[in-house]
Each structure stands twice: as C-alpha cells, then as structure tokens.
Amino acid sequence: MSHVYVDFGAVRIQQYLTRTAGLRGHRAASNTLAWATTDDVIREVVNDLAEINTDAGEADGVVSLRIPVEAGTDTAELIRRLQDSVFAHLRTALPGAEFHSMWGEGDSYLTVYAQVLEPKVRRGEVRRDLPPTAEFPLAVPCRMCHTDPAVGTEPLPDEPKALCLDCSMRNVSRRQIMADDHSPEGRLRSALGLKPAPNDFAELAALGGAQSGRNHLATVSVDGNAFGVFFKALAEEADADANAQWGKAAISRSLSEATRTALANATLELPLTTEHERLCVVPHVVGGDDVLVSLPADQAWAFTLTFLREFGRLVHEKTAAILDELNASRAKRAGLPALRAPTASAGVVFAHARYPLNLLVESAGRCLSEAKKEFGGRQASVQWLDITADGTDAPKHKPLALSALWDAGGMETRAAAALSGLAKVGASHRARLTEALRGSGPLTAAAIAHRVGHLDAVQPFLSPFDQPEQPPETGIELGAALGLARWWPCA
C-alpha cells in the first residue's frame, strides 16, 4: 500500500521560543509547542483525514501524518484540507510562530523523506503558514516581546500589561504549566524522578559551585551530524534491493530515542543532579536529533561531553546491524565507500545569567556550525565561546574533536587530564597567564608559570621549546586551554 506522507514543522523554533525575555515565557511556549504536536491532540485535529505516521519518531514542533492511497488517486484537495486544519490548530495554539508543510507519496517514509520531503525543504518548495500581519499597524506594541501589536491587557505579576496574542499564551504561571506539563523539561524531570528545576535563570545559575561565582550559565546547542547523508544512502540501497529489510521503518524513531536517552543520561550523570536531587538542566527544545539546553556554567563540559559520547554510543548500537548490510550492499552494487554511524556536535556559550537567551541561541548556533564545518560533520566535535571573558566576537580557537578528550574506549585522554590539571591552578594565576599570552606570547606565559610553580600544568599546551612550529603534545594551544579551564570540572 502506498501512502501520501504530509509533514509539518515549526520554522526557526529556537528563535521563536526565545523571543520573550525570561524563562517564564519560554517555558510556556515550549510546553504549548510540545502539547500542540502530541499524537493525541493531532488525532483529534485531523479526525479521519489522515493517520499519525509512527515511523517518523518524536520531535517537539513536528507533526508527521500519512494517508493511505490507491495509485493514481488525485489527492491534492485532500492534502490541502489536511494542511488547512493542522495549520489552523497550530496557529491558534502558537499565534506568533511560523510553520511549513510538505508532502510526498511512496511506499516507505524513509524513502519519501530522503528523496522528496528533505529536498523540498532545502529548495523551499513548502507551503508556509505565517502569523497574520497586524490589522492596525499603529496599535501599541506588546510589552513582553516588543515584536507584535498588543491585542489586550493582561494581568502580570507586577502590573497589568498590554500583550500580543502570542504573549497572552505565554502569560501562565509555573503552577499552571506543571499541572499539565508536556514540555521537554517536564518530560525529563518525570523520566528521572527529580524535583523541578529552579524558577528562573538567576536561581539556575545559583546552583553552581562556590568557585563559579553562581551567576553564570551555559547555553548548549547540540545537533546530529550528517543524518541526511545516512538517510539518503539507506533509501538508495533500499530502492536498489526491494528485499532488504534493515529495520529502516523504525530508524528515524530509534534515532530520536537516542537523543532523548542521551539527554537523560547526561543530566543524570551531572555531579549537581546527585547533590541536589533536582533537575539542574533546562531543555528548551528537544527535536529528532537536536537539543537546546541552559544549565549552570560549571556543569557545561560534563554535560556536553557526556551527551556527545552517549549519543554516539546509542546511535552506533542502534545502527550497527543496518550499517553492516548497507555498507555491504553499497560496496557490491556500486563500489561505494563504507559509511560510519552518524554522531552529533555541540556549540557551547558561557555568559552571565542575565544575558538574553535569544542572543545566546544565535551564538551557540554559530559555534555549532563552526564545530560541524571544522570536521566536515564526520566526527563528534564542539566549539565554545565565553562571552564574559572574550566578548561576542567569533572564537579565535579551533573547534575540538570529542576524540581529543575521550578515546574510543571511553577513557579520558591525556589532554583531558591536562585540562583538569590546569583547572586546579588558581583562577587569578590563569587570568595572569591569559594576559601574558595575549600581551607578549607563550614564552612569557611559560616564564610566569615557571616562576609561580605551575609550569607542569601549562607545559602540555605549549609547543616544544626547540620546535615552536610544532603543535603542543595535547593538540590544544595554551589560549584555548586557558579558556576551557575556566569552566572545566576540577574535582
């Protein structure tokens, strides 16, 4: 039986969620977005027009439907009606968001996704649904987002304010959200059985250790590497060999499960989680292979590295059998090189807890792109920016491969151990070294380190004295190492 697959997605979802200041509004929008795209709600919306496509996997802000069809049926009118009703539902729930929809027909979702839906998105051949433009352009602007015109006055904790439709939806208390919580934060909390995360960003930052100053947060944006290439290759081989099974129906679903499990494991393994028995990570969006979270700055490296490692391990596990068959078929059919299991990369940005999340999301996205680009999306990698220490300019250091810090056997590398050593050096000494390095270079920094007795901690990040053109033994330059050490766990 052939199916028409109709997908819907929220566009620039991270920017949309963070268009109001403060965690309160993000939480409400994140909860509504997750609720509006749950299977039960969508089933009511579409009635008997379509069924839920269970092969697509779970992702906030994404709806995947399918309609069984006989070959040659004209489905244009049916697809249009289906899109109209889903768009109308999403628009009511999330007045300020932007959505798109695309469709394609075929025997399996994987093939339709790789060969029709994904190329359509890339070429912009989608049906869009945009927020309506203001009827009265001169109306007072909304006091919460300063983006859309206000439509009415709403009670707020301090005073009543004129709000737009989208901000009225966001104007709910934490208690109201927790009573019916579909958000990625609520799901993570109940999956792990932890007490709720703090109320706002300042309280979240205050959970950090004494040395952190308890006022800095990290924003971590993670995204899968080269999943498109993997899906496309799988679809091609499946087309070439109609008998191939390879569990391809469930592949998209098992990858979105890997994302959720990696998030849960990385959160659970944080020292802070054990110490407080409460959620110390606030996920804003959890998609199929992407995650955006805020957490105390001194937990960021432990979280990010564990997430990337766990995601890689889980995806490897879930795809090992499929990859064996896929690679054998590629080699036999067309002499194509073997594909490896997809991984994920991360962008990490450190800033004061008061720094606006929408700007952090942009910076984290840029770091993420740099990390992916540096390694061609072929291995797990990370790029970071410390806004407090280095400003908002693009980072001057190179992104790091995860393999520079964890080896294939899951053991800490020499570089990671050396970073722990450098992190144990007092913060004021590290600040002096950074200053010396910027002023007169690595030799001066080394001389200072020698004088105060920290040369051992610095040496692994210096080129050999007689071969200054050689990279340091750890592969990490002193400037980058000092930046990493600032928030590196030094237990």
Ligand SMILES: [Zn+2]
């Ligand atoms: Zn507004």
